[in-house]
Amino acid sequence: MTVKDILAAIQSPDSTSEDFAALPLPESYRAITVHKDETEMFAGLATRDKDPRKSIHLDDVPLPELGPGEALVAVMASSVNYNSVWTSIFEPLSTFGFLERYGRTSELAKRHDLPYHIIGSDLAGVVLRTGPGVNSWKPGDEVVAHCLSVELESSDGHNDTMLDPEQRIWGFETNFGGLAEIALVKSNQLMPKPDHLSWEEAAAPGLVNSTAYRQLVSRNGAGMKQGDNVLIWGASGGLGSYATQFALAGGANPICVVSSDQKAEICRSMGAEAIIDRNAEGYKFWKDENTQDPKEWKRFGKRIRELTGGEDIDIVFEHPGRETFGASVYVTRKGGTITTCASTSGYMHQYDNRYLWMSLKRIIGSHFANYREAWEANRLIAKGKIHPTLSKVYSLEDTGQAAYDVHRNLHQGKVGVLCMAPEEGLGVRDHEKRAKHIDAINRFRNV
Numbered sequence: 001m002t003v004k005d006i007l008a009a010i011q012s013p014d015s016t017s018e019d020f021a022a023l024p025l026p027e028s029y030r031a032i033t034v035h036k037d038e039t040e041m042f043a044g045l046a047t048r049d050k051d052p053r054k055s056i057h058l059d060d061v062p063l064p065e066l067g068p069g070e071a072l073v074a075v076m077a078s079s080v081n082y083n084s085v086w087t088s089i090f091e092p093l094s095t096f097g098f099l100e101r102y103g104r105t106s107e108l109a110k111r112h113d114l115p116y117h118i119i120g121s122d123l124a125g126v127v128l129r130t131g132p133g134v135n136s137w138k139p140g141d142e143v144v145a146h147c148l149s150v151e152l153e154s155s156d157g158h159n160d161t162m163l164d165p166e167q168r169i170w171g172f173e174t175n176f177g178g179l180a181e182i183a184l185v186k187s188n189q190l191m192p193k194p195d196h197l198s199w200e201e202a203a204a205p206g207l208v209n210s211t212a213y214r215q216l217v218s219r220n221g222a223g224m225k226q227g228d229n230v231l232i233w234g235a236s237g238g239l240g241s242y243a244t245q246f247a248l249a250g251g252a253n254p255i256c257v258v259s260s261d262q263k264a265e266i267c268r269s270m271g272a273e274a275i276i277d278r279n280a281e282g283y284k285f286w287k288d289e290n291t292q293d294p295k296e297w298k299r300f301g302k303r304i305r306e307l308t309g310g311e312d313i314d315i316v317f318e319h320p321g322r323e324t325f326g327a328s329v330y331v332t333r334k335g336g337t338i339t340t341c342a343s344t345s346g347y348m349h350q351y352d353n354r355y356l357w358m359s360l361k362r363i364i365g366s367h368f369a370n371y372r373e374a375w376e377a378n379r380l381i382a383k384g385k386i387h388p389t390l391s392k393v394y395s396l397e398d399t400g401q402a403a404y405d406v407h408r409n410l411h412q413g414k415v416g417v418l419c420m421a422p423e424e425g426l427g428v429r430d431h432e433k434r435a436k437h438i439d440a441i442n443r444f445r446n447v
């Protein structure tokens with residue numbers, strides 16, 4: 001049995017769940033990996049010069065054993081997330097440390113501690129097998145998977161699954177990720193595939209859409225409300241393209257920061273009106289490596305006031321980190337919120353705390369999304385209220401180039417990867433719903 005036979009079953013309209021259950025599984029499959037013996041390959045290089053094309057491999061790997069509560073999924077498509085960029089440049093840490101730590105927790109978790117790491121935290125595909133104790137999903141189900149892996153043995157995570165002490169991001173802190181022909185997930189990661197989308201479109205939103213949902217909309221994040229002025233860094237990027245949609249759909253007023261005309265145009269076409277081109281306007285928040293320039297924060301704040309009719313920011317959607325954080329704290333209004341989920345430009349932030357405490361602002365840390373938030377975020381995609389922001393699609397062989405594009409900020413929105421899917425555009429089940437939203441679905445394509 002080979003991956004080709006699985007693909008044939010997926011492509012046949014007559015395949016039943018019993019057919020999928022009866023398909024023998026292959027002994028090995030193709031997967032995107034990084035190698036443990038290469039973690040030092042970029043030692044001494046600047047972050048920018050670490051090239052994912054050199055560290056990312058396409059290997060044949062053995063099929064992992066299926067455990068209780070788990071599912072093996074035939075992956076039709078996946079997408080590149082920035083966490084795979086971090087993995088491929090071994091920053092801020094090598095992810096093999098995460099796999100070793102996970103491997104020490106149980107006999108079953110030992111499977112994850114391997115000399116190769118199969119990466120990727122998104123997928124759209126078809127369930128092949130489920131482990132003992134899985135009743136809600138069966139072979140043949142068309143699914144997407146969110147990337148929250150939790151054990152839930154501690155009460156700490158019982159109210160908000162992100163607070164589980166054994167919380168991990170699948171395909172980053174666990175093995176057997178989505179950039180592969182077959183992936184291993186916990187069955188609680190599975191959600192119905194939005195039926196009006198192709199495989200690659202369905203695989204694009206997962207991680208970033210769920211993260212933006214918690215960070216901006218959920219009460220666990222900023223709890224955005226109608227009329228809020230929301231400053232969105234990287235508004236046409238992975239996270240930002242969903243944050244912008246949430247702001248618009250929720251009656252808020254996004255102030256979109258981008259770095260080119262083309263990106264400004266995409267934001268405009270989503271419906272945003274207030275747009276700042278940080279490149280054209282030349283903000284320099286840092287005078288040198290250690291000193292920020294409050295005059296530049298003020299210039300940025302004045303620009304925001306021009307765009308809002310004199311109002312300041314209720315919520316900052318932060319992720320660039322060190323480079324922007326001082327400005328983000330400054331431009332937030334009294335009582336406003338800075339919500340952060342990342343530090344792409346550096347994690348040692350500096351800001352003037354007087355502007356935080358004297359103006360009663362709050363900084364909220366946010367990370368991915370709990371089970372329920374991920375489900376709610378996927379539901380919005382399925383209902384056609386929020387749309388994928390897929391720009392370009394690569395083959396599995398070219399994943400290194402795809403990760404390079406994201407690392408170098410050469411992309412827009414999300415970059416997709418075809419895994420088992422032989423071409424783009426397959427997997428659409430509800431053509432009527434698709435036709436209704438086709439312009440929005442294609443907004444980021446080939447820009």
Ligand SMILES: C/C=C/C(=O)SCCNC(=O)CCNC(=O)[C@H](O)C(C)(C)COP(=O)(O)OP(=O)(O)OC[C@H]1O[C@@H](n2cnc3c(N)ncnc32)[C@H](O)[C@@H]1OP(=O)(O)O
Pocket residue numbers: 082083086091092093147169207211341342367368
């Ligand atoms: C969904 C997508 C998301 C993204 O894309 S996010 C972006 C990518 N992700 C990242 O860049 C994050 C990568 N991860 C990390 O950099 C590290 O992962 C962390 C900095 C988050 C954590 O560092 P670590 O060293 O892994 O863990 P420790 O919690 O510092 O534990 C080390 C030891 O320190 C002890 N410890 C923890 N807190 C305390 C405390 N408050 N007082 C005293 N000790 C403490 C622990 O127990 C443990 O100890 P023991 O080594 O013996 O097990």
Ligand SMILES: NC(=O)C1=CN([C@@H]2O[C@H](COP(=O)(O)OP(=O)(O)OC[C@H]3O[C@@H](n4cnc5c(N)ncnc54)[C@H](OP(=O)(O)O)[C@@H]3O)[C@@H](O)[C@H]2O)C=CC1
Pocket residue numbers: 081082083086207208211233234235236237238239240257258259260263278319320323324341342343344345366367368369406409413
């Ligand atoms: N904690 C979590 O759960 C999650 C964290 N992340 C993290 O968030 C970060 C962003 O992810 P994602 O949105 O997918 O990445 P993308 O690269 O797709 O988008 C980020 C955008 O941010 C802007 N940007 C980058 N650097 C700077 C800078 N120095 N100053 C201002 N703007 C900047 C760029 O837009 P432009 O050039 O147009 O301004 C870029 O397009 C990554 O570090 C990622 O690891 C992502 C998802 C989940």
